[in-house]
Amino acid sequence: MPAGSVERTNARKEEIINACEKLYQTMSFKEITLKEIGKETTFSRTSIYNYFQTKEEIFLALLKREYDSWISELETITESRDSMTDDEIADALAGTLDRRKQLLKIMSMNHYDLEENSRMERLVEFKRSYGKALTTVKSLLAKFRKDMGEEKQQEFLYSFFPFMFGIYPYTVVTEKQKEAMQKAGVDYTYSSLYDLTFIAVKRMLKN
Structure with a gap:
């Protein structure tokens, strides 16, 4: 788990989930990748692995x-x-x-x-x-x-x-x-x- 407050961790998680939700409106499950999700967040794709592995x-x-x-x-x-x-x-x-x-x-x-x-x-x-x-x-x-x-x-x-x-x-x-x-x-x-x-x-x- 990355350093920082619980609030920051939860906020990062929510941002990732929101990015996934946004993509799911126009893309299929198969088309969506961690790379695509990363593009919709304010931090790097590799940072996603601190919160979700897949x-x-x-x-x-x-x-x-x-x-x-x-x-x-x-x-x-x-x-x-x-x-x-x-x-x-x-x-x-x-x-x-x-x-x-x-x-x-x-x-x-x-x-x-x-x-x-x-x-x-x-x-x-x-x-x-x-x-x-x-x-x-x-x-x-x-x-x-x-x-x-x-x-x-x-x-x-x-x-x-x-x-x-x-x-x-x-x-x-x-x-x-x-x-x-x-x-x-x-x-x-x-x-x-x-x-x-x-x-x-x-x-x-x-x-």
């Missing part, structure tokens, strides 16, 4: 930040309401995911590579946020669906989180992909991320 670690840190932001919003929703109907729960979860397409994009496309090519300490940091996301959703259910019980809450989590990993490719589709579907003769109706999530959560809550 680009996967940077993406994992970005994914962790996305989870933390999602958790914060879910906690606010849970704390600010005294009661919620199933429709309101579905609306809340669908709305928070619809505002976090980057979270879902990283999860669906690169999750395994990020974990496999990150140091254990970075992976543990990420898993803490992932674990907190699980408990935060469970806390929402415990408060507003007291009839579900522990087993039903777990069943919801085992359905909802895998659903999150797959929803992005079904709802964020390029024109090239649409054209290919048409030429292949596949009759497919495209729905929004919000709509599909809302419908899925409603069904999960009924099971």
Whole structure:
């Protein structure tokens, strides 16, 4: 770890993560390199290695930040309401995911590579946020669906989180992909991320 204050270290990390996030708006995961990320920071590429050893670690840190932001919003929703109907729960979860397409994009496309090519300490940091996301959703259910019980809450989590990993490719589709579907003769109706999530959560809550 480089010399300097904790604040400076955290600021450097955030700058690297922000640079990665910026590139990910217009470039694919494969195209992004540590060299490209370094060009977007105020310090040299070699300095990045003081904080992250691979680009996967940077993406994992970005994914962790996305989870933390999602958790914060879910906690606010849970704390600010005294009661919620199933429709309101579905609306809340669908709305928070619809505002976090980057979270879902990283999860669906690169999750395994990020974990496999990150140091254990970075992976543990990420898993803490992932674990907190699980408990935060469970806390929402415990408060507003007291009839579900522990087993039903777990069943919801085992359905909802895998659903999150797959929803992005079904709802964020390029024109090239649409054209290919048409030429292949596949009759497919495209729905929004919000709509599909809302419908899925409603069904999960009924099971």
